[in-house]
Amino acid sequence: MSEPVILINGQPATTLSVADRGLQYGDGLFETIPFRHGKLEYLDAHIERLLRGCNRLQIDFTDLALLQHELVTLCAQTAEDAVIKIMITRGSGGRGYKPPLDALPQRIIASHPLPDYPTHYSEGVTVQLCSIRLSSNPLLAGIKHLNRLEQVLARNEWSTDAIAEGLMLDYQDRLVEGTMSNLFLVKDEHLLTPNLNESGIEGIMRQRVIELASVLNMPTEITTLNMDDLYQADEVFLTNSLINIWPVTALSGTNKTWSHGTITQRLQKALSTTDN
Known part of the structure; x- marks a missing residue:
């Protein structure tokens, strides 16, 4: 398996601010998508559920086109079948449950080895x-x-x-x-x-x-x-x-x-x- 690829807001990275509300409170969403034979399976359905979740949690995520472009970029660097995980967090917000009005949602996408269940x-x-x-x-x-x-x-x-x-x-x-x-x-x-x-x-x-x-x-x-x-x-x-x-x-x-x-x-x- 090739090395995992991780993009945070479109840039190769492996760290996130400790003030991120996804870490502080689980304030965000994720999708896990199989990438097999060069294709992200059921991508439209995953994106629809992700957006439905953002609406439910009142996360003002509007960078869908950018996220989709980043998915294409990541998949182009993924040589083998893989699991692609998308995470959207509300962004950084300091201490306290009330989200700041100016919080900027964070986009995290990463590739992981596709598990093998042979039988x-x-x-x-x-x-x-x-x-x-x-x-x-x-x-x-x-x-x-x-x-x-x-x-x-x-x-x-x-x-x-x-x-x-x-x-x-x-x-x-x-x-x-x-x-x-x-x-x-x-x-x-x-x-x-x-x-x-x-x-x-x-x-x-x-x-x-x-x-x-x-x-x-x-x-x-x-x-x-x-x-x-x-x-x-x-x-x-x-x-x-x-x-x-x-x-x-x-x-x-x-x-x-x-x-x-x-x-x-x-x-x-x-x-x-x-x-x-």
């Missing part, structure tokens, strides 16, 4: 139920804000490579998502995925799978799900932009298993056929 796509993964719960916050639900402490603590609950992901509940015992992924269940050939109105991230791949399910005439429902629904599911799979679709085959600490079923396989095939 997860075909053989499936084992997941763990996390003890850390997701709090309810409709204002922040859906967007990728920089404060991911719940996910950080949840991901710290296991260290073995035998577990690929952790599932997270909220404080009402509702299934929400994985630490880094969205969750889908299949029951009686119906596709089910959690409602994310109060917590969780509205993943780009989650939306793509919902669109593909519509094309394939698969009944799909965004709904409230719990552990009983998980245990009764015929198939379970996870999604995000980097992993695409991972079938879940086992829940750690239990004897519960699922097959890499036909619905999951149809969606994997449709995704690889239409988007590659």
Whole structure:
């Protein structure tokens, strides 16, 4: 893998002011985009979510054209497939929660090695139920804000490579998502995925799978799900932009298993056929 490339406001750099509100308060947003075969995948959808997040957090980010130019510059210096991470912070603001009116948003983009999961796509993964719960916050639900402490603590609950992901509940015992992924269940050939109105991230791949399910005439429902629904599911799979679709085959600490079923396989095939 070639050396990572980092641009801060368009310039090669590796440092940021300690007064930056992204560091001080998690006051910002991020997007993680796969760069494969010379292409930033689902770029428009990622940018749309980034702008939606800026609007939600009232970050006055107007340098979209400049950001897109910097993405082109960074990708031109990235010789191999990679993960491109975009961060937008509100900028520097000193101590105190109230943002200064003259804060200048900061643009940070960086390339990272693309992780390799050689068998997860075909053989499936084992997941763990996390003890850390997701709090309810409709204002922040859906967007990728920089404060991911719940996910950080949840991901710290296991260290073995035998577990690929952790599932997270909220404080009402509702299934929400994985630490880094969205969750889908299949029951009686119906596709089910959690409602994310109060917590969780509205993943780009989650939306793509919902669109593909519509094309394939698969009944799909965004709904409230719990552990009983998980245990009764015929198939379970996870999604995000980097992993695409991972079938879940086992829940750690239990004897519960699922097959890499036909619905999951149809969606994997449709995704690889239409988007590659």
